[in-house]
Amino acid sequence: MGLRDRFQNLKESVSQWTEDISGNSPDKKIEKNLVEMESGSEIARTAAVKALVIQAQIDEKWLNPIINSFTRVLPKQPGTTQEAIIDGLMELRKHSPSKDKEIFEALQRTFDSPHPSVRSKVVEIWTRFSLKSNAKESDTISDLFEILSDEDKDVRYQTQESLIKILNTVPKAALPQLKKALSDDDWRVVYHSIVILTNFAKKHPGPSVALAPEVIKAFNSGERLKERAAECIGILGLSNPEAMKPAVPGLIKGIESKSSELRKASSKAIGRIGSKNAMVVYHAVPKLAKALKNDDWYIHVEVVKALGYIGSNKPALVKPHLEIIRNRTKTGAERNICQAAEWALKKAGG
The missing domain is CATH 1.25.10.10 (Leucine-rich Repeat Variant)
Known part of the structure; x- marks a missing residue:
């Protein structure tokens, strides 16, 4: 090794030592961001999360610890920080498939987030996930039906559209869930379920007629439901007029x-x-x-x-x-x- 090379190595070692002393090493930066994510302002927390996502992909030894931190703190974060963590988890799961179950359990808990924008984001992600996996045949559909009673109108309508997409791919699973939802005590759940059934019946008219009694009952039960129920009755009537x-x-x-x-x-x-x-x-x-x-x-x-x-x-x-x-x-x-x-x-x- 020549004198110039030895000098360069010495220079890099001194530089690394200086960084370590000053607290600017990559590990120290990650630790600082982990603290900031839990104790800073909403803007600072969100910035720390975005930095951690990048750092986790640069240094593999930090990948799973950062994912663990994200899933642990997710429910306690303000709205924009929750959204940043969710985006980060969806990115990091590509690099750590073994964490999938843990990540989606954390996402499932955010269905109860106090922030409507977060709930909407999770519904959208849940839908994409369901359409690409066998989850659409499990508890996913039940989870989405529960969100039809959400206080936020935008969340309900997004959930409605998500269920329309999912149920059309699993018609056998659709009817029992719809039957249950059409008898729900919450008029909002019934309202959106009628819309979902109307769309479902256009593609699966024969099986859908089995739910005619529930739709007719909804039509006769209250003013809020009548217009949507009338539309559904008409669609079902095209398949089986006698049932109507x-x-x-x-x-x-x-x-x-x-x-x-x-x-x-x-x-x-x-x-x-x-x-x-x-x-x-x-x-x-x-x-x-x-x-x-x-x-x-x-x-x-x-x-x-x-x-x-x-x-x-x-x-x-x-x-x-x-x-x-x-x-x-x-x-x-x-x-x-x-x-x-x-x-x-x-x-x-x-």
Whole structure:
């Protein structure tokens, strides 16, 4: 070794010794960040977490200890720090697969985080994880259904969308969970479960009809659920109109409701059921015709379409009301009403 090389080695040794003395060695920096993560301000904690994620990937001996620290302190952290730790754990799990179970148990505990943004993040991660693994067949679905009662609206809707994605991949697991959720005491759980079932029924119509009694009960139980339940009843009616017969009296009342949205939803549901079996909804035909005389033109498109669907299945039922449909081809308050009336007239044989 030449003199220059010996001098360089001496210089590096002195530099390393100086760093160790001053507390700036990599290990000291990591220890400092670990302390900062638990005792600093929210900004300082979050910065420390981000630094630790990088340091864990640089020095392998610190990888698992840092993961352990993250999972230990995660529940006690402020919102942005929790999010940073969650992001960090998802990154570090790539380098330490043996820690997967521990990491996901820690994530599961953050479903109870007081921070809505954190709960939303965990729902999104849980969904991705479930779609890529067998976890979608375990307790994951149950965990997500519980979050449908979350106080935060955004969290509930994200969970709803997540369940729609997951349940479509495991239809056998979907129905028992949905049946249970549709009977929940919390109206929010029932509301979102109806939306989930409506989407599920579009892809799995036959099995979904088994839950018709629960949906009809929800429709009849309270105003908050009626519009969504009416939509679901209509979708189920496309597959099995006879199973929806108990819903028809409630739908007829819906046509006469003070709520335009409910009148519209009820008319659409009756039209869908009637397109497959008009006799199931024949009592509704006079009410639909009467609704066309109403000044609430907002519902007229769905009303004339419902009459058209029923008329295409059983023209005699709609024949007494062809004149009012014909009248709407010229006097509809909007062009789309006139066009819908023209379509309905042809369908009903007018």
